[in-house]
Amino acid sequence: MTNKPILWGVGTPRTLRTHWALHELELPYACRPILPRSGETKTAEYTALNIRQKIPLLQDEGRTIGESAVIVAYLAQKYRGSKRSLIPEGTDPYTKWLEWCFFIVAELDSASLNIVRRHGTKHGLAHIYGYAPEVVEQASKYFQHQLAFVDVALKDGRDYLMGDQFTTADILLASCLIGAVDFGVEICDSAMPYLERVTSRNAYRSASKANCTPVGAPAVREPSFSTEERQIDPD
Numbered sequence: 001m002t003n004k005p006i007l008w009g010v011g012t013p014r015t016l017r018t019h020w021a022l023h024e025l026e027l028p029y030a031c032r033p034i035l036p037r038s039g040e041t042k043t044a045e046y047t048a049l050n051i052r053q054k055i056p057l058l059q060d061e062g063r064t065i066g067e068s069a070v071i072v073a074y075l076a077q078k079y080r081g082s083k084r085s086l087i088p089e090g091t092d093p094y095t096k097w098l099e100w101c102f103f104i105v106a107e108l109d110s111a112s113l114n115i116v117r118r119h120g121t122k123h124g125l126a127h128i129y130g131y132a133p134e135v136v137e138q139a140s141k142y143f144q145h146q147l148a149f150v151d152v153a154l155k156d157g158r159d160y161l162m163g164d165q166f167t168t169a170d171i172l173l174a175s176c177l178i179g180a181v182d183f184g185v186e187i188c189d190s191a192m193p194y195l196e197r198v199t200s201r202n203a204y205r206s207a208s209k210a211n212c213t214p215v216g217a218p219a220v221r222e223p224s225f226s227t228e229e230r231q232i233d234p235d
């Protein structure tokens, strides 16, 4: 029995967010590397933990926490004030951070990129949700329109969304920018150097490795294929 947090899920930008936060905070954890659309989110064992049958999911000190943005916010809150704090102090910075987090999840992810991903063919899921090129085009434009607000912020020369401090808002934003590049949606000028800056962090690199799909994993796997626990010790 382990007292370390257990993170369920690998292989998607949403799971990457949660690995990244754990690596930023240098927290040892165990990973159950299950994949989406593999059958593994639908097993009885996993459904008992997460009735929504989605990854990522974090188990920590008796808590079971779903939703990638919530998991990273939970970790940030739990380890706030530490050397590697991922959440700003003070009511005004906290409120601004919260605004960025909700904006990114609602506008950049749910209202646009997720639609591009579901209905597009470039690394997308059109084979499951249906091919809808006009919808993809509109959602891409909407993403770019919303990203203009990020552009205005980054153009003042700040390193991170909250200024000098790297926070979970950057983890959320970077995961969306990575997704956009992957799906062929153009990102604004200031986003490129920002993305290079945040993805050159050691924690990003090690989290990306931890988030890798197990080598040789077939698209549809037997429930028992990969549910062995991987122990991860961020350096």
Ligand SMILES: N[C@@H](CCC(=O)N[C@@H](CS)C(=O)NCC(=O)O)C(=O)O
Pocket: 012, 013, 014, 035, 036, 037, 038, 039, 041, 042, 053, 054, 055, 056, 066, 067, 068, 069
């Ligand atoms: N809003 C959720 C979305 C989670 C989600 O949709 N996860 C997908 C993979 S990206 C999933 O687990 N799908 C279940 C499956 O396909 O088996 C979050 O951010 O955590």
